[in-house]
Amino acid sequence: MVTLVISEIDKSIGPGDIVGAFINEVGTDSNNIGKIRIDKNSKKAEVEVELASAAKIIETMDGNQIGGVKVNIKAKNPDDLVDKEIMDYYNKFSQLLQLEREEEIDRHKLEIKYLSPSERQAKGRAMLDLRGKDAGTAFGHKPLVKFSSKYSGKKLPETEITTGDLVMISLDKPLHPNNPTGTVAEKTSYSITVAFEKHPPEFIYSKGVRLDLFVNETSFDRMFSALEKVKKPQNKVEERKRDILLAKKGFKNAAKSKFQSNFLNQSQIKAVEHSLAAEDFYLIQGPPGTGKTVTAVELICEAVKNGAEVLAAAQSNTAVDNLLELLVEKELNVIRVGHPIRVNKKLRKHTLDDRVLKHHSYMEAEKLRDEVSDLINKQDSYIYPGGKYRRGLSDQEIKEYAERDIEHHVRGISPRVIDEMASWLELQSKIDKYFKQIERLEKQAVEAVLNKADVICSTNITAGSEILEDFHFDLSVIDEATQATQPAALIPYFKADKSILLGDHKQLPPTVINQKAAGEGLAKSLFEKLSELHGDDALSSLIIQYRMNRKIMGFSSLNFYNDSLRADPSVADADLSDLGINPQSEKCFTEKALKAEFPMVFLDTIDMEAAERSLKASSSYDNPVEAEIVLDILDRAVMLSMDEHHIAVITPYKDQVDLLNQHNNLAEIEIDTVDAFQGREKEMIVFSAVRSNDEANIGFLRDLRRLNVALTRAKRKVIFIGDSSTICEHQSYKNLLTYIKRVGLYYRL
Numbered sequence: 001m002v003t004l005v006i007s008e009i010d011k012s013i014g015p016g017d018i019v020g021a022f023i024n025e026v027g028t029d030s031n032n033i034g035k036i037r038i039d040k041n042s043k044k045a046e047v048e049v050e051l052a053s054a055a056k057i058i059e060t061m062d063g064n065q066i067g068g069v070k071v072n073i074k075a076k077n078p079d080d081l082v083d084k085e086i087m088d089y090y091n092k093f094s095q096l097l098q099l100e101r102e103e104e105i106d107r108h109k110l111e112i113k114y115l116s117p118s119e120r121q122a123k124g125r126a127m128l129d130l131r132g133k134d135a136g137t138a139f140g141h142k143p144l145v146k147f148s149s150k151y152s153g154k155k156l157p158e159t160e161i162t163t164g165d166l167v168m169i170s171l172d173k174p175l176h177p178n179n180p181t182g183t184v185a186e187k188t189s190y191s192i193t194v195a196f197e198k199h200p201p202e203f204i205y206s207k208g209v210r211l212d213l214f215v216n217e218t219s220f221d222r223m224f225s226a227l228e229k230v231k232k233p234q235n236k237v238e239e240r241k242r243d244i245l246l247a248k249k250g251f252k253n254a255a256k257s258k259f260q261s262n263f264l265n266q267s268q269i270k271a272v273e274h275s276l277a278a279e280d281f282y283l284i285q286g287p288p289g290t291g292k293t294v295t296a297v298e299l300i301c302e303a304v305k306n307g308a309e310v311l312a313a314a315q316s317n318t319a320v321d322n323l324l325e326l327l328v329e330k331e332l333n334v335i336r337v338g339h340p341i342r343v344n345k346k347l348r349k350h351t352l353d354d355r356v357l358k359h360h361s362y363m364e365a366e367k368l369r370d371e372v373s374d375l376i377n378k379q380d381s382y383i384y385p386g387g388k389y390r391r392g393l394s395d396q397e398i399k400e401y402a403e404r405d406i407e408h409h410v411r412g413i414s415p416r417v418i419d420e421m422a423s424w425l426e427l428q429s430k431i432d433k434y435f436k437q438i439e440r441l442e443k444q445a446v447e448a449v450l451n452k453a454d455v456i457c458s459t460n461i462t463a464g465s466e467i468l469e470d471f472h473f474d475l476s477v478i479d480e481a482t483q484a485t486q487p488a489a490l491i492p493y494f495k496a497d498k499s500i501l502l503g504d505h506k507q508l509p510p511t512v513i514n515q516k517a518a519g520e521g522l523a524k525s526l527f528e529k530l531s532e533l534h535g536d537d538a539l540s541s542l543i544i545q546y547r548m549n550r551k552i553m554g555f556s557s558l559n560f561y562n563d564s565l566r567a568d569p570s571v572a573d574a575d576l577s578d579l580g581i582n583p584q585s586e587k588c589f590t591e592k593a594l595k596a597e598f599p600m601v602f603l604d605t606i607d608m609e610a611a612e613r614s615l616k617a618s619s620s621y622d623n624p625v626e627a628e629i630v631l632d633i634l635d636r637a638v639m640l641s642m643d644e645h646h647i648a649v650i651t652p653y654k655d656q657v658d659l660l661n662q663h664n665n666l667a668e669i670e671i672d673t674v675d676a677f678q679g680r681e682k683e684m685i686v687f688s689a690v691r692s693n694d695e696a697n698i699g700f701l702r703d704l705r706r707l708n709v710a711l712t713r714a715k716r717k718v719i720f721i722g723d724s725s726t727i728c729e730h731q732s733y734k735n736l737l738t739y740i741k742r743v744g745l746y747y748r749l
């Protein structure tokens, strides 16, 4: 039942009038009308009605008459009008997102507790040695404080902290509960301005304060906004796409579409054709290296050719850059929206910021900025009308006293001080006008650049930024879609009439740090949800991969893709000898492991003392013996003239990455976690499994999607280092060992 509130009713109206109006005017079934309570004093009535009748009653009767008097009708709680299934989805994901947000805050607290201040600054989540200065007020009188380095003229360190983030300010107790938190309002290379809810404590003006990232509030806000659209779509497109998300509307092909390409293979062409033909959405599933990104790019080109405005999005900045790079090669006008610092250097000239800088309206704004900065300098020579000088006088009063040229003190303020404050205020209104003009010109420049673009590229989260608020697209293409949570992917999903999602749910799912939230559905991507709801009609699979030697591909194909993957002949037999690496001697295990004839190698530490370690305050692990083995292999590979750029070391554990980085001197060899390396490839991958214990505990190696990613990054060789007595207690790893024994080299160290 939904409670409707009827307001402005006449005192003479009784329950019969209301029931009569609902039945006769709206056609409501009398069984759908429940209890009626009338409060004559407030001229209001509350009526319970069935959900099925509520919307129609409101639509017909709001502003209409009951008993000859015009009344207003609305639901007591607007959410009650929303279908239960929609509310369930909305409530569930709002709660999960909230859990994730709280977990993120807890993680920050933990990191602040255990890392030294400079370690946290090096991680890009804190700024040290700052000093605060009042910077007036903003957004409804919120006090603004501008922080800059306590060493004047020094640039601030590069951090991930950005406008909209919630930050915490402290002096020497970064976890004290009374530390103020505020929102970053503006950031430049030299200063960061924070808006507080109320006046912050005095200490923030001391030299040496510290600013910590607390939680990336902007991302959460944008995800919450996307969920709001599920509950309350703002237009027909959002409503239609919400209905698809909840399977209230089925998958539909709008038209048959023919597409030709000299580059793509048949399964890729089919995927593009289905995508072009689909009415609302389409899914392209592609195992590693099968060309999801190139297919996305061909699809985008075709859509642009047909006149579409396209948003190309992905969860990570790296994936967006990959798309951008390929789109630029196609000579499309592509604009990358997002903070330039997070964009690959060689692609920065395609960022919105860079393009805007060159726009004539922006250049005009710059000139005005110079002029206004002269005014600001001049303003500094007058007394700022702060509380202690103005003593309760309003701006208007100060101006009036100054105009009247009074010669006596007012509230104890001398005429000179009044004159100075008036001059300050006069300049301030000029400055305000300048800034309005500057803002208008800058906005013009941004809109002009964006309007001219064929394709706009951004991360899923940035697709929800204010800059793109007024933009709606014909098509959004979401690459890496299996790595985005539903609330994140819904951002680009709702921004276009049609969405194409590309991904592989056999690779790693979205990163969710709160285990409860992950278990209850936050780790399930929109791609997976749509594929479960709409089945095979809405999905194409790519099957030819262009990355791996067939033996590297084999295990993954058998175990994750029903043996459906095929290696393109151009890569099927690729090995290290093509790069001139093929040691003949077998003097040491490193040379043997690097032999070209073994595309897969398992180096087993079962006979060694190679136990894992877990450091205090860390939920991660490292393994020093495995690290030494890795470094030996790297040294040998480079000694054999292998290019450092062709090698990467990946491992599930961050602590192992850190340990390896501490000891590795080969600067161009990338060392990272498996999760961070998803979507990437190298000629050779060295993998360190780390786990070695008596309990056969393999931690999150148990998620086989991580194994799948780890094994599918290499083109010509994978060297897997691990303790079989721990990891091979698990069937899939036992299978891997058997497989490598069959197709490659198994070696007990």
Ligand SMILES: Nc1ncnc2c1ncn2[C@@H]1O[C@H](COP(=O)(O)OP(=O)(O)OP(=O)(O)O)[C@@H](O)[C@H]1O
Pocket: 263, 264, 265, 268, 286, 287, 288, 289, 290, 291, 292, 293, 294, 295, 504, 545, 546, 547, 678, 679, 680
């Ligand atoms: N039809 C094709 N002909 C030749 N090369 C291709 C073809 N399709 C893809 N490739 C090549 O295969 C490689 C992998 O393609 P891409 O990065 O698009 O794959 P992906 O499916 O996105 O990979 P991942 O799952 O690892 O992200 C690229 O070098 C690409 O140029």
